Amino acid sequence: MKIGYLVPEFPGQTHGFFWREILHVEAAGDDVTIFSTRRPSDHTTHEFSEIAKARTLYLTDLRFRDAMSWLGAAIAALALLARDDVRSLRRHGESWFKIFGLGVVGARLAAICRRENLKHIHGHSCADAGYVLAFSKLSGGPPFSLSLHGDLAVYGHGHHFKFGHAKFVACVTDALRKQVQTHLPDIAHAPQLIRMGIERNxxxxxxxxxxxxxxxxxxxxxxxxxxxxxxxxxxxxxxxxxxxxxxxxxxxxxxxxxxxxxxxxxxxxxxxxxxxxxxxxxxxxxxxxxxxxxxxxxxxxxxxxxxxxxxxxxxxxxxxxxxxxxxxxxxxxxxxxxxxxxxxxxxxxxxxxxxxxxxxxxxxxxxxxxxxxxxxxxxxxxxxxxxxxxxxx
The missing domain is CATH 3.40.50.2000 (Glycogen Phosphorylase B;)
Known part of the structure; x- marks a missing residue:
């Protein structure tokens, strides 16, 4: 199965688990395309860092050869702004500028996924990356899922929108799973408990x-x-x-x-x-x-x-x-x-x-x-x- 894997500012100093998870998924026979919203701002010291950077497609890289794809993404994002559920994000504290910008990135991600024939994207963040994945799906991209790594309050606004469009939400602790059930009881799919892990070294x-x-x-x-x-x-x-x-x-x-x-x-x-x-x-x-x-x-x-x-x-x-x-x-x-x-x-x-x-x-x-x-x-x-x-x- 060809899937996408989205981690903000990948690879970061605390991203060892994500890299290990990718390797295990690939070892089981699946094909992973790595995405990140932007390049990491901090220097990392992991052995895998350079390999991971070379494999990662950074969605906000601005290159002249991508000008037409950015234009198409901007047009798609403008269409998203007319949706009622997108317009409702303004009532939850998000600005039109932010919504449009993330919509453009999401529409660009959708176009790449269609080109690469990706069947699913998993995102390891429920902040702005959650918006990007939701906008990708609404722009014709594949289904997506999210991992919640901390309290909902840490990840900003719009969780009903993000989680509502997701195929499922994975929580790394049972406490977080119960938090999602309490605060978002009407999302279609029950949150899953999928813990993070280590290697038996x-x-x-x-x-x-x-x-x-x-x-x-x-x-x-x-x-x-x-x-x-x-x-x-x-x-x-x-x-x-x-x-x-x-x-x-x-x-x-x-x-x-x-x-x-x-x-x-x-x-x-x-x-x-x-x-x-x-x-x-x-x-x-x-x-x-x-x-x-x-x-x-x-x-x-x-x-x-x-x-x-x-x-x-x-x-x-x-x-x-x-x-x-x-x-x-x-x-x-x-x-x-x-x-x-x-x-x-x-x-x-x-x-x-x-x-x-x-x-x-x-x-x-x-x-x-x-x-x-x-x-x-x-x-x-x-x-x-x-x-x-x-x-x-």
Whole structure:
């Protein structure tokens, strides 16, 4: 089956799962054409990045040879503006300029899909890319589906329009599936639960070395953004240092919150304990995870759903310590396959890390149980198989 696969600004630093899913779909015998709304603004370090860029068709690239196709798309988008359901988007806060622009991109996507004889497009975003896919279908393009990766509020307006025209909506957690059912009860097709996943990677196995008691090496893998809650983990490091714990905290990732994090580290005098590593390629991260005693993700607010970095840490046999956000309670059984704490609750985070610092056996027990759970529940091969099953139905 020939399908399209749309990811905004692909490939990005957090897009390892999408690339793995594409490879699994192709390994099963299907043909994938990769689309993206625009080229990535950030440099990526993954091994697959250059191959992925070369394979991706960027819908907003402006080239003189495409002038006629852009003109045809603009004419098609003008016709879309006369539809009642498109006109209703104005009442939900969208401007005519935005609707027209996304309509043009959608009409161009439809023309490419007809030319390439694509039978379906799957989009991994429910923001503007959802509009693009809906406008593509209304312009004569193939059926489409969407994956919801976070709370509806994060993805703007017009969800009834986007989801209403979709063949199905895949939610990466059961909490998101229930959210769609609650807020959009009248969409034609029930939302599907299709989780994200990891590979069963032998190189990711915990290497058996755990730091001695009263010593702890912890890591966070996440973009440097306020919602990831790095500030709470840094505060916990300061508290544990005062208790006499020999602690080391590595922060892997990059982002617009770098200067604030660096300032906090300096103000607390934690330069010897906290290290801003910067971004690493996905395969490097998997190898590095096995060196740590715990993985920490103290995210706050909306937008987090089923963090793949948490799955990868679990798959490496490293105990994970996560805030209760999105689907983390679905992923982790507290005290058994990992640890959970309320958002922004630094005292709870400190006590969990103090427990792990004092008890290397607990690290090993929880890390092993988390690894078994990850390998039985979070595999990309499973998600890719279910995605294609839903597309074919």
């Amino acid at each position: 032998p190189a990711a196995k915990k290497r058996g070395y755990w730091s001695p008691p009263r010593t702890l090496r912890i890591v966070t893998v996440a973009r440097l953004n306020h919602m990831k809650g790095h500030q709470h983990a840094i505060a916990a490091v300061a508290a544990l240092k005062q208790r006499g714990v020999q602690i080391r905290y590595d922060i892997i990732g990059e982002g617009d919150y770098h200067s604030e994090i660096a300032a906090q580290i300096k103000s607390l005098g934690l330069q010897p304990e906290v290290n801003l590593v910067g971004p690493l390629a996905n395969d490097q991260i998997v190898e590095q995870l096995s060196l740590y005693d715990a993985f920490v993700l103290p995210s706050v607010g909306l937008g987090e759903a089923a963090p793949v970095a948490v799955m990868e840490a679990m798959g490496a046999g490293v105990p994970v310590v996560c805030s209760i956000i999105g689907g983390t309670p679905e992923m982790i059984e507290h005290g058994q396959t990992g640890f959970l704490f309320p958002q922004c609750d630094e005292a709870a985070l400190i006590e969990i890390l103090a427990h792990l610092a004092d008890d290397p056996d607990a690290r090993k027990r929880v890390g092993s149980a988390g690894q078994n759970h990850a390998h039985s529940s979070f595999l990309t091969s499973v998600s890719a198989t279910k995605l294609m099953h839903c597309i074919r139905q």
